[in-house]
Amino acid sequence: MAAKRIFIAGHEGMVGSAIVRQLQQEKGVELVTRTRRELDLVSQADVTTFFQQEKIDQVYLAAAKVGGIYANNEYPAEFIYQNLMIETNIIHQAYVGGVKKLLFLGSSCIYPKLAKQPMQESELLTGILESTNVPYAIAKIAGIKLCESYNRQYGVDYRSVMPTNLYGKNDNFHPENSHVIPAMMRRFHEAKLAGDQEVTVWGTGKPMREFLHVDDMAAASVFVMNLDNAMYQAHTEPMLSHINVGTGIDCTIRELAETMAKVVGFEGKLIFDGSKPDGTPRKLMEVTRLKRLGWSAGTSLEAGLERTYEWFVNAAESLRS
Template sequence: MRKSVMKIYVAGHRGMVGSAIVRRLEEMGAGEIVTRTHAQLDLVDQRAVANFFEEERPDVVYLAAAKVGGIHANNTYPAEFIYQNMMMEANIIHQAYLHGVRKLLFLGSSCIYPKLAEQPMAESALLTGVLEATNEPYALAKIAGIKLCESYNRQYGVDYRSVMPTNLYGMNDNFHPENSHVIPAMLRRFHEAKLAGAAEVVVWGTGTPMREFLHVDDMAAASVHVMNLDRDIYSQHTEPMLSHINVGTGLDCTIRELAETMAEVVGFAGALVFDSSKPDGTPRKLMDVSRLADLGWRAQISLREGLAETYAWFLSNQDNYRD
């Protein structure tokens, strides 16, 4: 017999997104939150995951665990990115079904969409074109996660949902100089340049590509919102084979504008130099978030506000950030 208090398992609770979801759930007093570190539970290990679900019997699962990284990491470790992510997703989703979990939320990534998808990218763009080559293994793993949820819904009648975030940033991000995403990498570079009294900071590319960024606390709020929607309402805004929901701000900025804002937030007074010999990547990546807006949620944290909060956290946790 289940306890009267809902038991919620957050997979990946020490990561940027998972930790934000835990904070959100705790603020709401949502129920008993169950977590495991990687040392306690290897999510790639099928038997270990099965034993965990048998022991804990969660009611709800947030699947935020993933192996993540920037372009360099994706290019260097493609086998690890596809294998580890697919194994984690398959193990958790299958064991959730076997152990009676009726509601699960899978967190994906905007990289699931084709490299040349029409902008802004709507959910219907999935599987309509070629993926970006640099992160194709990771993207394929995330697409597999979406299709796992859809397939279990169709065959077993469970309620497994998927959300696809745009570029995320915030506390507990990875600030590694090579393996991190654009905002943490840029923040660290500007911070170190300020400390060194550097005359300039070099930014890759022309500065013209446009990107969308979402603070991780907004992502957590959106995730809980989508999870808590009535099943009929959620179904009215999705389709059986197109059941994922984009999560973003619906606004983007150029890399130049991002760098200029970052310099102001960090307090770097030197020059910005754009190295046009370096690749720009995709000209624009913006999410169509109209489906989520119709479901009653919009982002609340502005980019400048979010960058300031992230920098304040970075300054308070320099001894702990990953390098």
């Protein structure tokens, strides 16, 4: 029996590379990957040629332009344009190329700023989005609706998973364009090395956030992709087909900072700068649907941070050598 050819779009990113590691443990699969230099996912012509030339059985759509509050505020046009083009090109050409199964990876930012907590899948499109990442969120919502629409019209099986805040190996540790965990980890690490007496954290420290280790996200993605269709449909609806992925547990940014200081070994004082934006007051995913399907996260926040910090330190040392 021929191996199942699986295309991981965005395999060099944090989530895509974790999915690659997960799928490498599976039998009977042939992984298909392309770097950005080899395949421009924003280009309709390039994506069309790729699917015409490759016989793909499944697609994991993990490719996206991502960033934190600063990046979303500074580059809104890039965020909405590039993400819309990537999703539209891949989903449509996957259908044209005969791909029956696809998994689209979204984001918890699709939910309204003041969504009921924890956020159920049904909260989608029930209120105003958080202003700092509207372009990205709109693009991700469009991806969900693309999958639902192609399922309805063409009878394919394109599924969507909405992860909470992710972190782990291969995250972006840029000092300005990264998410809260990598930005904080780098800041604390550098402060420790410099012998600083204090570290300043953006915001008041009061917002609550949920964090999921990327290896758990990869495991959940493969789990949802491989679910029996009857079971998947029994727990979703035609116009509400996405599934939340998270731990179901959140913490304040202050608690995150305190845990980070412990993991990194920073013993100085924490200063919270209330003049910086806090973002959404709380973001906790309701993960009952996924648990009923049979999957739960297995990595605690502290354990995940320890694994991530170990990788970060080793990666930083390898760059210097």
